[in-house]
Amino acid sequence: MIISPSVYSMHYENFKEEIDILNKYVEWIHFDVMDGHFVPNLTFGPMILQAFRRSSDRFMDVHLMVDDPEYFAMKFGQAGADGITFHYEVFNNIPNCENLIDKIHSLYMKAGISIKPGTPVEAIFPLLNKVDICLLMSVEPGFGGQAFMEESLERARKIAEYKKEHGLDFILEIDGGVNDLNAHRILEAGVEALVAGSFVFEGDMVRNIEKLRRCE
Ligand code: DX5
Ligand code: ZN
Numbered sequence: 001m002i003i004s005p006s007v008y009s010m011h012y013e014n015f016k017e018e019i020d021i022l023n024k025y026v027e028w029i030h031f032d033v034m035d036g037h038f039v040p041n042l043t044f045g046p047m048i049l050q051a052f053r054r055s056s057d058r059f060m061d062v063h064l065m066v067d068d069p070e071y072f073a074m075k076f077g078q079a080g081a082d083g084i085t086f087h088y089e090v091f092n093n094i095p096n097c098e099n100l101i102d103k104i105h106s107l108y109m110k111a112g113i114s115i116k117p118g119t120p121v122e123a124i125f126p127l128l129n130k131v132d133i134c135l136l137m138s139v140e141p142g143f144g145g146q147a148f149m150e151e152s153l154e155r156a157r158k159i160a161e162y163k164k165e166h167g168l169d170f171i172l173e174i175d176g177g178v179n180d181l182n183a184h185r186i187l188e189a190g191v192e193a194l195v196a197g198s199f200v201f202e203g204d205m206v207r208n209i210e211k212l213r214r215c216e
Helices: 012-025 047-053 067-080 094-106 121-125 152-165 183-188 205-213
Strands: 002-005 027-033 057-066 083-087 109-114 133-137 169-175 193-196
Touching: 002 169, 002 205, 012 047, 012 205, 027 047, 027 067, 047 057, 047 067, 057 067, 057 109, 067 083, 083 094, 083 133, 094 109, 094 121, 094 183, 109 121, 121 152, 133 152, 152 169, 152 183, 183 193, 193 205
Parallel strands: 002 027, 002 193, 027 057, 057 083, 083 109, 109 133, 133 169, 169 193
Antiparallel strands: none
């Protein structure tokens, strides 16, 4: 399993201590990029990721919740991102998504497609043979600390089944409300990568990460 803590919930006053833990205990680091338009909230730009890059060799997993993912993909790529995931709902159109996936690949990064809770999972099936990551939202994007939407389990199962049936090799990742009480069921549904923000960063980070690890 891959654990991808969301630095949305990091305590920046303890940057050094927390990044050292991430470097030691997790595979990926998740960056929630929000532009105040695609979602009402606003987070950070590429300079922040660049600072992380100087302190970490982890896979930098960028989740773009922005209206202009092409521009942000380029900027975060220059800053040192390893993977760029954007929302299907920005375009609601397969050819436009395909173009951006190609663009991300041409920048030598992994490409991911993300889907909001209200969009039928079948909408992104035609993209699954092109992407490296499928990021299933288990909360409405925009804020950390929300409750996991149980119906996401069935959605994860559908995507995992499609993956198996077609012999595809993208990584199925889930994002929102993940904790030690639901991680087991999430992994059982076929999810391979867990994004976790508040659960990882609230309290003892090492213990929290270990608790997730034990859910496998
Ligand atoms: C929501 C973000 C999530 C979120 C996860 O828009 O994409 O990555 O920060 O945080 P928790 O784990 O607190 O739900
Ligand atoms: Zn995210």
